[in-house]
Amino acid sequence: xxxxxPDLTEVQPFDIDSTTVVGAVFTxxxxxxxxxxxxxxxxxxxxxxxxxxxTVKMFIxxxxxxxxxxxxYYVLGPLFNLTSGQLLAFSGVLGAVLxxxxxxxxxxxxxxxxxxxxxxxxxxxxxxxRDYYGEVTDIGIRxxxxxxxxxxxxxxxxxxxxxxAVSNANAxxxxxxxxxxxxxxxxxxxxxxxxxxxxxxxISRYVHLSDNHGVQVLVEDxxxxxxxxxxxxxxxxxxxxxxxxxxxxxxxxxxxxxxxESPDVSAALLDDAGxxxxxxxxx
Amino acid sequence: xxxRAYVKTVSxxxxxxxxxxxxxxxxxxxxxxxxxxxxxxxxxxxxxxxDELSSNLGGAERVSFGSVADAEGDVPEDADVxxxxxxxxxxxxxxxxxxxxxxxxxxxAESEATVVASWNLYAWSYVRQATEVDDVFREDIVLxxxxxxxxxxxxxxxxxxxxxKSDLEETREEGGDITDRLPxxxxxxxxxxxxxxxxxxxxxxxxxxxxxxxxxxxxxxxxGSEDDVGELSYEDAFMLLVVLTKEDVEHQVLEEVVSPNxxxxxxxxxxxxxxxxxxxxxxTLRPERLVNAVExxxxxxxxx
Numbered sequence: 086x087x088x089x090x091p092d093l094t095e096v097q098p099f100d101i102d103s104t105t106v107v108g109a110v111f112t113x114x115x116x117x118x119x120x121x122x123x124x125x126x127x128x129x130x131x132x133x134x135x136x137x138x139x140t141v142k143m144f145i146x147x148x149x150x151x152x153x154x155x156x157x158y159y160v161l162g163p164l165f166n167l168t169s170g171q172l173l174a175f176s177g178v179l180g181a182v183l184x185x186x187x188x189x190x191x192x193x194x195x196x197x198x199x200x201x202x203x204x205x206x207x208x209x210x211x212x213x214x215r216d217y218y219g220e221v222t223d224i225g226i227r228x229x230x231x232x233x234x235x236x237x238x239x240x241x242x243x244x245x246x247x248x249x250a251v252s253n254a255n256a257x258x259x260x261x262x263x264x265x266x267x268x269x270x271x272x273x274x275x276x277x278x279x280x281x282x283x284x285x286x287x288i289s290r291y292v293h294l295s296d297n298h299g300v301q302v303l304v305e306d307x308x309x310x311x312x313x314x315x316x317x318x319x320x321x322x323x324x325x326x327x328x329x330x331x332x333x334x335x336x337x338x339x340x341x342x343x344x345x346e347s348p349d350v351s352a353a354l355l356d357d358a359g360x361x362x363x364x365x366x367x368x
Numbered sequence: 369x370x371x372r373a374y375v376k377t378v379s380x381x382x383x384x385x386x387x388x389x390x391x392x393x394x395x396x397x398x399x400x401x402x403x404x405x406x407x408x409x410x411x412x413x414x415x416x417x418x419d420e421l422s423s424n425l426g427g428a429e430r431v432s433f434g435s436v437a438d439a440e441g442d443v444p445e446d447a448d449v450x451x452x453x454x455x456x457x458x459x460x461x462x463x464x465x466x467x468x469x470x471x472x473x474x475x476x477a478e479s480e481a482t483v484v485a486s487w488n489l490y491a492w493s494y495v496r497q498a499t500e501v502d503d504v505f506r507e508d509i510v511l512x513x514x515x516x517x518x519x520x521x522x523x524x525x526x527x528x529x530x531x532x533k534s535d536l537e538e539t540r541e542e543g544g545d546i547t548d549r550l551p552x553x554x555x556x557x558x559x560x561x562x563x564x565x566x567x568x569x570x571x572x573x574x575x576x577x578x579x580x581x582x583x584x585x586x587x588x589x590x591x592g593s594e595d596d597v598g599e600l601s602y603e604d605a606f607m608l609l610v611v612l613t614k615e616d617v618e619h620q621v622l623e624e625v626v627s628p629n630x631x632x633x634x635x636x637x638x639x640x641x642x643x644x645x646x647x648x649x650x651x652t653l654r655p656e657r658l659v660n661a662v663e664x665x666x667x668x669x670x671x672x
Contacts, residue, residue: 133667135667135668135669136666136669259669284463284465285463287498288463288465288498290461290602293669293672294494294497294498295497295672299497320669320670321669324602335462336463339463
């Protein structure tokens, strides 16, 4: 016998019997319960503070991955004791299963693991994904869940992240920029209209102001009317709709009080149908 | 207007000794002709520090805005130095609500006088981002939190502390130096759990002398700092923020910035929770709940 090479007759073959299967199922079930509990506990903790919410939620997919990885290692560890014949048989079965149509499930799971480390987005981010826009509420091994502004839950397979562009509005930050648009008649007092929009943004109860997060109003000249785009940061990504509503209500009330008129609807439709407005200027 | 019993007995001289560095910087800024903002939390004694500055300078004029209605923003033109109190009333959070503040700032910019304006910390944090006020008030001096030993000596000088003599001796021996060097959040959490009453008072007051007095008078540390109010709605939290920035505000001002339909309900809720007192058409922030109010608003990212 050559030294250093194990005598294959001494390797104990690994038997997959009912005990092994039951043990594996039990281990995976315990891992599932632990992962759900950890996610629940971290979610409850994150909701206690707006500022810490995204940081705490970031640990949810990481914690789940660690728990599942430990469970899989425990379950699959004995595979390393398979004989070469058993290993070959197992590989054959795995290849056949993948080929039979669950390759996408496998791709999603691989993407889910990669996402834990690469983080194109985190739980709590507002993302746009193909036709869907919403807050990321859960990043699972197989899929990501978004909650849209209309409170619908959209489940997105993870592998789509790697084949599509994802737009992230806040990238882990609690604050986020929001744009609110207004249209005024072409002959209106534009300086006054801009001033009203700017103040409407600054006084909102949802606004966040800092050295890096100021307020901007852009003016675009369109045929027959002017478009004002007000940009400001909000103090919590969840206040996006409330902020838009708050600013819109106050600004429109002021416009009405001061006789700042909305454009003629037909002019706006004609412009939207085929023309391009002139370049915007910052006010 | 509700009487503020918690600041009336401290002499300006005592305050000057507590904020020696800040007073020195203030005096230097005035001597150099720099328009200066003196900023502090509510009830921390900034207006009394202006009293000391006023007697120190001799010919300084005092201008005081007692409410939003009073604050028209004009700067008189017949003195070299103006000390202005109540700047927090110069604006309201509504469209065109900054007119008086802008008029005041323009007046200061055009005047040759030196102006020291006292500001509520949370109002200042907002207006310096929302307007160009800090282009004119280039120097801002923020009153710091006081340490345990300062709070202990202040309380001991004004109240009968026979029951707490041993705690005072312990504070004097330790000097409060070790915990005073820790970050504020950790320091105050440790203080809340301390057996020493002065450390508890310092924690519950956030090192604010006016709040510390109020805490001592109402024996708040005996109730613990448990927050049993539950979560405030966003509307209620925003109203609390407005009262925090104004300290003492008329109902009609609140009507302009919060939803009129929920005004009375929100005032009632905040009053039941102990954050405010409502009397004679005015709502006033209760000093002993200041620290808790700020913590709640920070968690919501409403103060920054």
